[in-house]
Amino acid sequence: MKILFDHGTPAPLRQNLAGHTVDRSAEKGWELLENGELILKAEEAGYEIIVTTDQNMRYQQNLASSQLAIIVLMATAWPRVQYRTEEILEAIEEVRPGQVREVPI
Numbered sequence: 001m002k003i004l005f006d007h008g009t010p011a012p013l014r015q016n017l018a019g020h021t022v023d024r025s026a027e028k029g030w031e032l033l034e035n036g037e038l039i040l041k042a043e044e045a046g047y048e049i050i051v052t053t054d055q056n057m058r059y060q061q062n063l064a065s066s067q068l069a070i071i072v073l074m075a076t077a078w079p080r081v082q083y084r085t086e087e088i089l090e091a092i093e094e095v096r097p098g099q100v101r102e103v104p105i
Contacts, residue, residue, distance in 0.1 A: 001092060004042045006052035007031045010078040016085040043067050049092060069095040075105035
C-alpha cells in the first residue's frame with residue numbers, strides 16, 4: 001500500500017511497515033497543509049492511507065466519497081507507539097477507502 005504519514009506521526013514507525021511504500025508529508029512539502037488540502041493532495045498522488053495523530057481529522061472532513069483511508073494513532077510518542085506496531089499493521093490491512101480506524105495507544 002502507498003501510505004502517507006501526517007506531520008505528527010512518529011517517523012521510526014516507517015521501519016515497521018515493510019512491504020508498504022511510506023512517505024512523510026514533510027518530504028512532499030505538505031506539512032503545513034490543512035487536513036482537507038492534505039487529503040486532496042494525497043488522493044491525487046495515489047496514496048491509499050494517511051496515518052495521523054490528529055484525532056480531529058475524522059470530524060473535520062467528509063470521507064464518505066474519499067479514496068483514502070485514515071489510521072489515527074491515539075498517541076504521538078514513539079516509545080509508546082512502538083509497542084503497538086502489530087495493531088497498526090492490522091489496521092492498515094483492514095481499513096477500507098473512506099473509513100477511519102483508531103489505534104488505541
